Amino acid sequence: VGEPSAQWRDYQGAPTGTDIECRGWRQEAALRLLNNNLDPEVAEKPEELVVYGGTGRAARSWDAYDSILAELRELGDTETLLVQSGKPVGRFETHEHAPRVLIANSNLVGKWDDWDHFHELEAKGLIMYGQMTAGSWAYIGTQGIVQGTFETLAKLARTEFGRSDLQGKIVATGGLGGMGGAQPLAVTMNRGVCIAAEVDEARIDRRIETDYLEAKTDDLDEAVERARTHAERGEPFSIGVHGNAADVLEGLLERDAIPDVVTDQTSAHDELEGYYPAGFTVAEADALRERDPDRYRAEAMATMERHVDAILDLQAAGAVAFEYGNNIRGQVEDHCDREDAFDFPGFVPAYIRLLFCAGKGPFRWLALSGDPADIHRTDAAVKELFPEKDALHRWIDLAQERVAFQGLPARVCWLGFDSGDDPDGLTERARFALRINDLVGAGEISAPIVVTRDHLDAGSVASPNRETEAMQDGSDAVADWPILNALLDCAAGADIVSVHDGGGVGIGNALHANNHVVLDGTDLAAEKAHRVFTTDPGTGVVRHADAGYEAAIEQATASGLPIPMRDR
């Protein structure tokens, strides 16, 4: 990727305040979001342009980064910039309702859609891994995933234990990276106890510094004893164990210390650049990867197979096991020829699908001013708008108290398509966005707010090992849906729209799309927000109704959303 850009060193994160260097707030938003993704407080390895999730990058090279910034500064209010795998490639006259930036990352033609071909192209400088929010400039640090993890674990507690939290329960997991680092906090926010294995001590320290994790040890006996003591007292607690997750889970089995829940968020989706093999320090493994990538892959896959075996054995011993979206089951099934790798479920069919049927997913927003007071104003607004949503209020209160901002202040909560008893029939997302736009217009919020969402959302992703695992009509691998979602986002006037391959599960395993809308207080923003936050969650309802989910059909009927071949 070259040497880090001088501009990036000068920025050290997103520019803040109300003065802009671009020709309009939409372009300025893109410039700030790109720099926010690469803020050293936000990104995992910003000097390599890596934001999170293995090698998820924000730009292809430092030259491409410099060039994107130059283009954004010149971009007019009726122009659209094209970014192909992290490199700016064209600029066209369009119109003010069109997106200002269109992004496509890591996409390959089906027959060539695998890591080998991707790595060949990457070595030639022709492509970049965009992960999900890395290459679409929508990453907001670990806080982005905290709420999703919190919700998933709360749902797990209700489904598996018939209670509203995890008090007295022990969750064992692995990976304390950009996303995985949210796990201990999400467990303790649910009043449970977390044991998290991580090979890289610096990552453990980073989570402790930011209050996502409470303690660390090299000694599994110590971790087990402290976890048990806190669980018996019903006290929330989290401890990072410095070691390989496969070794740690096997260690729990050897000690007959069966956790209540077992999962994983190591970067197993990428066996070369994401997952660490057992028996090596991080430095030794990094050197092996450089020297002998084939041997690295073989070592990593051997460890991953043991890792999955340990999860299956813990499940057999009574733990609730689920895969948390890193494709560890798919990797072991494909590379180790194991038919039982999928004998534990993925988190979407287990806990999330019904939310997707209602068009609900992780909806998030950032304050371009950089002023936390602007996010606190939005917190108040979301609570005023949805007084009946107890869980949302609890989340906002907990987030204010426990979730440190990284980079631009941001917030996330799950909102959907439902319009409830709103007199104007606005979706939850549209109601929220229009209210915020009014607050910006009235000067109660000091600069525009950008509203965006994860690629992991109701209608925006085809991912047979994750978001679309075990669809009831068998349509798991149909990738028309995210394409339609992105096309509709453009038609509705989102300000940035992106389509990626790979994401959290690796090249060839998923297609997914994302959008941003800049709420600058203008009528233009209101029109865009009204349309995008109706059509975008609406595609989630339509996608699940098409697959025959009753909950989605009921949502469509309740909202008057036409489903052509059902309605005629």
Ligand code: NAD
């Ligand atoms: P990351 O690359 O920032 O962090 C991964 C961490 O795992 C690193 O700290 C690494 O040192 C550690 N690690 C790797 N192999 C290990 C091993 N064998 N034992 C112990 N530690 C090991 O990635 P991330 O952003 O935290 O994402 C983690 C995984 O979760 C990825 O596969 C990602 O695609 C997936 N993911 C899932 C969701 C979801 O919705 N559930 C969301 C985002 C990411």
